[in-house]
Amino acid sequence: MGKNSYTELDKLFQSKLKDGNLENGDWNNPTDDAFLAAMSQVKPEEKSKKKTRCWPLLFLLLIPILLIGVKYTDEVNNLRSELNEIQQQVNDAQASIAKDKNEEANQLQSNDSATKESKVGEDAIQNNSKKATTKASINVSPKPSAIKLSNTSSKKNFTPKLTPSYTSVNESRINRNQNSVNNSGLDNKTTFNDKVLTAAVNNDKIEKIVDLERLTSSFSLITATRPKAKIEGLSLAAFEPEQKSNFGKNLSAFAFFDLNMNSIRMSGMENTGFTLTGYDESQLGYELGIGVSQNLSKRWAIAYTASYRHFTNKSLYQSEFLYEQEDLITSIDGDLVYQLFTETQTPTGAYITNQDLTFAEEMDDHTMMDANADIELFFNFVSIGAKPRFSLFQTKGLQVFAEAGLNINYLVHYCQSVDVEFSYEDKMMMHNSGDNYSMDDLNKISFTSSLGLGLEYNLGEHIFSSLKFGTSRSISSITASNNNTNDTRTYLDNLGISVSAGYRF
């Protein structure tokens, strides 16, 4: 057998079996069954599934961060404005004290009697040495502008001693007092007069400064490096307001049950082939969950929840279908059959049926058949949510609140139950039903936003219960973008009432 004959053989097969020269006939004409069987298994590419939008998740995470940020920004701003006010008050007080000192120094100077002056001076020194010592003990602020005085009468059990480090601070203050006296024209050598001046500061002013000192110490969040001076017999903490943040406190845990009416929203639905259009019937669903809530401020709180959601929906589709007698075919058995290929667009994907119509041969040509489809959908989700809450009104036992939130839902179970029937003059022509549990065309992860208005009532010191009316709305479609629904996007919404009970720590 020569090479040329093989080449001819090859050419013969190529010419007869390659593209354009193929002689078609029954031998190479497959039925549509292969196509229908294949299409029921077609899974369009997973590509679009990877495009899961993650911005709602980021938003979910950002909510608590933003709220905490807002809370602390407000707090810092408030503290800053308070600081400015106090600084102003301190400055005013300083000026007032300096003025009083000068006035009293003038009065003392006017006293001519040397012996009297000597006696009064010695007594004053004795009295004021005590007060000056006390003053120094409380004078712990490193701020040079603040005049620090104290009053033994306001702290009766208090017998302080100065630590060396504070002695120098007070000496410097005494020096400043001396300077102020010098500026007013007093003799530098009359140091006892200086002491008298210091001692002459009246008790009201001392108390005022102590109060200011207390307020100033509240700025520990800003001036956290404040030195903790130790004074024998006294802890300075006694003068400082509570500095610890309430964050971490005011926690509460709760459980809730939500009963709601479910509805389905669809967009981008295309009518291709025989597609039924119908309406949606709301069904009852529920949500069961637990959560923790944290008070962020007097009015703001945030709740984190974990729940199990059951969503159900029923859709009834009605349409008509034209019967054409020319489509009747003769089966192998010699019977006349009318094979009906239908595709029903359901909220979660196409439901394809291919079945023989019974009694078809008895029907008149070009008659309209009634087509009905009942489609029930069941979804079960595990859901995690974050819900900031704002208190609109509150009394001791009652609170009215509004809340909004975002939930991330993971689909754990799904079922689509379809019942399709074709009838003509009350005669059932075809009936087909089945359940589908495949989640291939669905997004496992979806996001919902929620809005609610509720009442919270305190049942005891720690126990509370609440009643809330709310709605939730899908912000991402439950159907994957690569499904068989012709870009139909399906969203699950609900409207419901929720009851909860909890314990406040």
Added chain:
Amino acid sequence: MEVKELISRAKKQDSKAQMELYRTYKSYWYTICLRYNRNTFDADDCLQNALINIFSKLSQFDENRGNFKSWSSQIVVNDNLMFLRKKKQNFQSFELEDDKFVVEEVSEESSIISSENLTKLIQALPSGYRTVFNLYVMEGYSHVEISEILEISVGTSKSQLSKARKLLQHQLEVVI
């Protein structure tokens, strides 16, 4: 409706367009399946697998990089090879195979060299011969490529082709 538009609509999961596309190419695809398989049952299975892959991967098809017919035929051929691989476990068995060459009764209605009868001649070949003949003569692969695809030696590929040609030549001479 033009093929281009059909493909475009089929990509959007338009079932009517998908059906139309199938009807346009079904004979062509099925002939490939028949060429690679001895019987129609296996050919039907292969066609179904090929259809799943064609319509699943349709969005990957770029008309600027080739025509749909050759793109889809490549998928059909690959699915047939996969089917044979699963059926035979591995292609080493081709070398040991020595099936009896039995041609089904040729159709008298058409010419002996009709597409149908030629397909039947190929179907009657032992599967190893048939596969190599299809890949070399019909798909245009070289022996080196065939050896890689079927994981056989180049020599085996050549000998299987030679035997296939001999059998076909003989059968054609007998029948004609």
